[in-house]
Amino acid sequence: MRDKRMSLDDVVGELRSGMTIGLGGWGSRRKPMAFVRAILRSDLKDLTVVTYGGPDLGLLCSAGKVKKAYYGFVSLDSAPFYDPWFAKARTGGEIVAREMDEGMVKCGLEAAAARLPFLPIRAGLGSAVVDFWEGELKTVTSPYPGPAGTETLIAMPALNLDAAFVHLNIGDKHGNAGYQGVDPYFDDLYCMAAERRYLSVEKIVETEQLVKEIPLQQLLLNRMVVDGVVEAPNGAHFTLAGDSYGRDEKFQRHYVESAKDPESWKAFVDRFLSGSEDDYQAEVRKFAQEQA
Amino acid sequence: MTTTDTVTRAEYCAIACAEIFSGAGEIMASPMATLPLIGARLARLTTEPDLLITDGEALILADTPAIGAKGAIEGWMPFRKVFDVVASGRRHVVMGANQIDRHGNQNLSAFGPLQKPTRQMFGVRGAPGNTINHATSYWVGKHSPRVFVERVDVVSGVGYDKVDPDNPAFRFLHIARVVTNLGVFDFGGPGHTFRALTLHPGVAPETVAENTSFEVAGLDEAGVTREPTAEELRLIREVIDPKGLRDREVAL
Numbered sequence: 001m002r003d004k005r006m007s008l009d010d011v012v013g014e015l016r017s018g019m020t021i022g023l024g025g026w027g028s029r030r031k032p033m034a035f036v037r038a039i040l041r042s043d044l045k046d047l048t049v050v051t052y053g054g055p056d057l058g059l060l061c062s063a064g065k066v067k068k069a070y071y072g073f074v075s076l077d078s079a080p081f082y083d084p085w086f087a088k089a090r091t092g093g094e095i096v097a098r099e100m101d102e103g104m105v106k107c108g109l110e111a112a113a114a115r116l117p118f119l120p121i122r123a124g125l126g127s128a129v130v131d132f133w134e135g136e137l138k139t140v141t142s143p144y145p146g147p148a149g150t151e152t153l154i155a156m157p158a159l160n161l162d163a164a165f166v167h168l169n170i171g172d173k174h175g176n177a178g179y180q181g182v183d184p185y186f187d188d189l190y191c192m193a194a195e196r197r198y199l200s201v202e203k204i205v206e207t208e209q210l211v212k213e214i215p216l217q218q219l220l221l222n223r224m225v226v227d228g229v230v231e232a233p234n235g236a237h238f239t240l241a242g243d244s245y246g247r248d249e250k251f252q253r254h255y256v257e258s259a260k261d262p263e264s265w266k267a268f269v270d271r272f273l274s275g276s277e278d279d280y281q282a283e284v285r286k287f288a289q290e291q292a
Numbered sequence: 293m294t295t296t297d298t299v300t301r302a303e304y305c306a307i308a309c310a311e312i313f314s315g316a317g318e319i320m321a322s323p324m325a326t327l328p329l330i331g332a333r334l335a336r337l338t339t340e341p342d343l344l345i346t347d348g349e350a351l352i353l354a355d356t357p358a359i360g361a362k363g364a365i366e367g368w369m370p371f372r373k374v375f376d377v378v379a380s381g382r383r384h385v386v387m388g389a390n391q392i393d394r395h396g397n398q399n400l401s402a403f404g405p406l407q408k409p410t411r412q413m414f415g416v417r418g419a420p421g422n423t424i425n426h427a428t429s430y431w432v433g434k435h436s437p438r439v440f441v442e443r444v445d446v447v448s449g450v451g452y453d454k455v456d457p458d459n460p461a462f463r464f465l466h467i468a469r470v471v472t473n474l475g476v477f478d479f480g481g482p483g484h485t486f487r488a489l490t491l492h493p494g495v496a497p498e499t500v501a502e503n504t505s506f507e508v509a510g511l512d513e514a515g516v517t518r519e520p521t522a523e524e525l526r527l528i529r530e531v532i533d534p535k536g537l538r539d540r541e542v543a544l
Contacts, residue, residue, distance in 0.1 A: 053415075074415055075414055081414070093407060093408035100416070103378060124424075125420070126451075128401070128446045129416060149460040152459050182349060183349070183370040183371060
């Protein structure tokens, strides 16, 4: 079986500007932040991003890497809730927004996973979602009239991805992986909807240990849906990661505060985002000590 | 002995939020703020024992604990399963709102033009799917003309004037209640417009009119929000919200 271990920078080397990428997790929960930081270090640009957005989308916006965004919401999940960099990109008119109902994101990923051009869904009808999509979103009429008449529904198009990035708690070097905690989110769907699938995990273990350590139902990914595996301990920081760790609320607040003016943001970038992932993790540890 | 002459505005809001779920039966109650959360738990401890409630993350609670407290669980409800429940219709959500208009259109997404807003909030979240699929109510802690507007900037939650009567896909839309710090409302006015049901004790119809950008149906006929029972007051004060978090969310 193939050994799929890669470095963060190997993964970014396989990407191209203009790609459509999906980012797993949810809001400020188990986001593939180490991958996001690796993209920030690269010269990739003009990305189309599909996500249940959090600080992942915010950081990509801070570096002007996003051309278009498909999302159900963008939230930091704790005060002040609204991501400051996403807000700046939106109020500056810098990104094309394909805002949609949260359920439509799941539906679009499921369509892509099943290689279907669309799936019907009720959510979206009557709302501004149709206007956000500027003609890209169509309806479909049922061929089966019901007792109440014939239904016309949203035809949610497949959210086909060039690449997907997800972070899980534990995996092997072949791409089998599982989550530990209360929620898988939608990480399997992102992988099934994508051409290239990149997984980071808190720890890489032997397959035998993986299947012993977690229940079968938590083995979310198999080898067929993963192309590259990166061992990235604390790789979801500053978002939470199930049983591995909670959200770093102090650091997330520092991220928000730093976004307020160019000088404080430059200081944030210089300190946390100008070196390697190891440099980032070392500075994060120092930050936690300073704040203790 | 608990006396009702000391009932606070937040306590009237709590029982009004509980009544949102009257007759709901065995469905998932999804309150999205403190007052509706108190209301849902109060309903479950009094007249609606079959309601399903969660910890706000992924666990279905067997117990009805105080706000923020843990309790025994009875099941699993991760986000992906929530969307299955939404589509099934077996849910009543109580959302917040940055704006609501007289036909029940709601906005929690952003202010200003869609592609270049003046202020960014959450995006539409689950509001389009909630409103088109199952009972939806709203909670507004500070009733003001900035919230109750002529026209919302972004339609996140679908209102009655967006319903296509020829398309049965809209047949599950039902906006049950709007509870605010001033009173209890629904969309039972002429042509499904915003209507006053009761005003909380001490609230004058003029106050509601001044704080709403459009005419409120039935405002002069609206009664007064009922008194909580002694048992309801005990449950609110001692069991569900002993720390008094309710007072932080209700403007006076």
